[in-house]
């Protein structure tokens with residue numbers, strides 16, 4: 001039997017003594033998760049491409065910043081090594097770094113397709129590969145991959161994004177099978193629209209195309225959601241907290257929507 005932490009189940013302080021690595025930790029969902037897990041007692045290593053913002057968040061939470069691109073194996077290995085060297089091991093990986101590109105299959109460039117796949121899918125695989133040896137040594141180890149509601153239900157004009165996030169759900173299930181016997185749980189969260197830089201960029205593009213203001217565009221999108229609003233990044237961070245915690249000790253291989261109950265809006269109909 002794998003060792004689990006069922007007996008050690010506790011509330012918020014469960015993360016004291018835990019070490020988390022978060023990719024794309026400088027902004028949005030990644031930064032919110034870094035702050036949240038750190039508040040709950042975890043030691044946190046964040047990695048990303050933008051040294052200045054990365055260092056600001058790391059200083060704020062008393063964590064470690066590792067500048068690097070998940071497109072390279074070297075950066076992923078260095079991030080895991082930073083966790084082990086600074087904090088003595090690694091318990092959780094939050095594979096959050098991602099990009100979005102616009103375009104239908106016959107519009108999107110080959111470069112955009114390749115880059116999206118390389119970061120959204122390849123980056124998750126690379127960081128997992130680097131982390132598996134360290135995670136295997138810790139009871140209650142867990143990985144959370146940040147997929148998307150777009151990976152559960154397609155959305156228009158985002159061919160590589162939809163494909164990468166759909167494949168990421170498959171990768172999550174495959175990892176859950178292969179790593180479960182080693183005591184590592186692997187799950188995905190699938191956010192709907194979350195108020196981050198990525199969403200701002202997407203909405204600006206859409207607003208221009210539809211000749212609307214960004215606020216009007218957001219309003220038109222969220223009216224299709226039962227909860228009628230965007231998510232705050234902390235609302236995704238709290239679900240990540242649940243999935244890595246011992247409260248989820250018998251959950252692996254799921255893709256959990258965190259989408260305000262909404263269906264993907266066909267932005268073509270805005």
Ligand code: NAD
Pocket residue numbers: 023024025026027028029030047048049050068069070071096097098099100119123146147148149190191192193194195196197198199
């Ligand atoms: P964001 O742009 O604020 O965060 C993405 C982070 O990933 C940034 O800090 C960015 O610098 C980093 N990153 C990008 N490419 C990288 C690379 N090659 N190496 C290292 N870091 C890299 O946006 P966010 O909304 O917080 O996105 C976080 C994750 O959530 C992404 O995977 C995104 O696809 C997913 N997501 C977001 C939404 C949304 O509405 N915001 C919805 C569904 C899924």
